Amino acid sequence: MFENSQESKTNLSELGEFGLIDHLTKNFSPKLESTIKAIGDDAAVLNFENKQTIVSTDLLVEGVHFDLAYMPLKHLGYKAVMVNLSDIYAMNGTATQITVSIAVSNRFPVQALEELYAGIQLASKIYNVDVIGGDTTSSTSGLMISVTALGIAEKEDIVYRDGAKANDLLVLTGDLGAAYMGLQVLEREKEVFKANPNSQPDLDQYTYLIERQLKPEARKDIGPLLKDLEVKPTSMIDISDGLSSEIIHLCKKSKLGANIFEEKIPLDPAVISVCEEFEIDSTMIALSGGEDYELLFTISQDDYDKIKGNPHLTVIGHMTEENEGMHLVTRANQKLPLIARGWNSMENRED
Template identity: 55%
Template sequence: MMEEQFRTEIASLGEFGLIDHLTKNNETFQASTIESIGDDAAVIDQFGRQTVITTDMLVEGVHFDLMYTPLKHLGYKAVAVNLSDICAMNATPTHITLSIGISNRFSVEALEEFYDGVYAACSKYSVDLIGGDTTTSHKGFIISVTAIGEVAPGKFVTRRGAQVNDLICVSGDLGAAYLGLQLLEREKQVYLEDKNMQPDLKDHDYILGRILKPEPRVDIVEWLAEKEIVPTAMIDISDGLSSELLHICTKSGVGCVLYEDKIPVSDEAKAMGMQFNIPTTTCALSGGEDYELLFTVAQADYEKVAKNGNITVIGYITALDEGANMLTPSGKKHALVAQGWNAFG
């Protein structure tokens, strides 16, 4: 049993030993980090900036499937999705805390892989891991991340400021994460039916990367600041374009027109959509997990926004009584409905 020698039982380190072990190479990037892991709490110093805070819980079997999610990717994604929420406030992520609940089916080496992903995301975005908790769970792997960010006073952006005639913008492209998930699910079924079949995932790096390793759009937040554009409303796309746009409309008390043919979709997603026979519009509207930024800007900002190849104008804001609609290329009007994933469905 060669593998045995690479398995260190969690119990052999104890709770404090495990935390020390997993955090011993923890670097800090932020000057504002005064005290990090190792005391009752961390201390940060953001004088003159406002602090932005968000939190998320991820549960095995509900939010991720370890059968096709490498632990390193899971660690990266657990951080990335929280940083994305900070970006959605027009803020820059600076710190995270991470708590995990784990059963003894995980080895120390497995947790190290998970933390490698966490540290990779922290390092890429210069975010400091400043605290956390590690405990047992009776079943499955539970992850809770709290992310902290900073923003210049008054420059944060909520979901409720969209005004009639504002332009609706989205970063990157949509729908690929959902198609990546379909591909992983299909190959999982093939494997479960015949354990000799190896998953066929080659040539699908882009869509698999979209679901397994999403990137928070810190670059967009930085670009907006540089160009002195403050969006009127912003949200990140975790549940699908339709659901998120409806959140902005509801909170802002406005309607919208979305042009179907303006929704940005990658070539890889188009090809995979054909293979699965799912319209890419459906993937973009209802798929979710793209973690792109959806925001509204005043018409006056059009010239600036149009020059950024990573941002697409996909529609405009209307009065509330005009409803929230999508126009197809042939001119048909469809009412938008929220079809985002329901955690209690």
């Protein structure tokens, strides 16, 4: 699906700015009834009738958020869309439209941008969103992608970060840490390749990790699943910066504390084994790794029976009163305070 077809090269200046936009977006035909006018006017026009509108925006910058040494452009386009849709799903909304703006240096041939847009188009097809606009401009260095996503929801369905109550259960979709460890594997292979360009890496055992890093999927399925289960979360957030940081956001916005249990944190076996290989604490990776694009939400304890045993959902802890603080309860039953850690401030836990 994600083949590389970069054969011939056309210089960007051959097309010019208008030609480039037309060229890159010629296959983007709107599908949704709510898209009245997409690309081709001063602005797009949408008709959401009496639903509420949800808006989210994210920037991805070369050298900061991605490294083209191992990130194929088609994957990058796909991921740029996912990062934004994930925020719409974290509001319990339905993503409907996106705008995509890129700033790109002349070192990229037109075919590279076609790859990027092929990934954007694939994502918009699979996730049923229309690409309704954007801007394409030159940059003095590197590639930058700015995506704004729009979505809709009935007013009563929208879930904010601030609605959790003490004793609510903390529930997580999927598993954590794989995207971050996928990045570690790719970074290591890049160093190996630099040292020996003829080395043939065997990455089979890392497939899941690398896929989670290069081609994450936003949890479009969770909103409808919860609707089927007749559960409305009391608060929700997506995991872009690591579990720890997201729990802290929910606690602060809801003015609560939380306990999460180390033994409950869902990890894929591939994450456990690669963490052993890299000699990193897998719990720390789950807490601080980020880029998993899973959803973290709280539900009333009364709803526990409705979600119990669902393979997509794991209860990892519960909310407490604010003065109890935010803690990880370890397998050894120690209570460690949760700390928001940035991407680069990883340390080994001392316990």
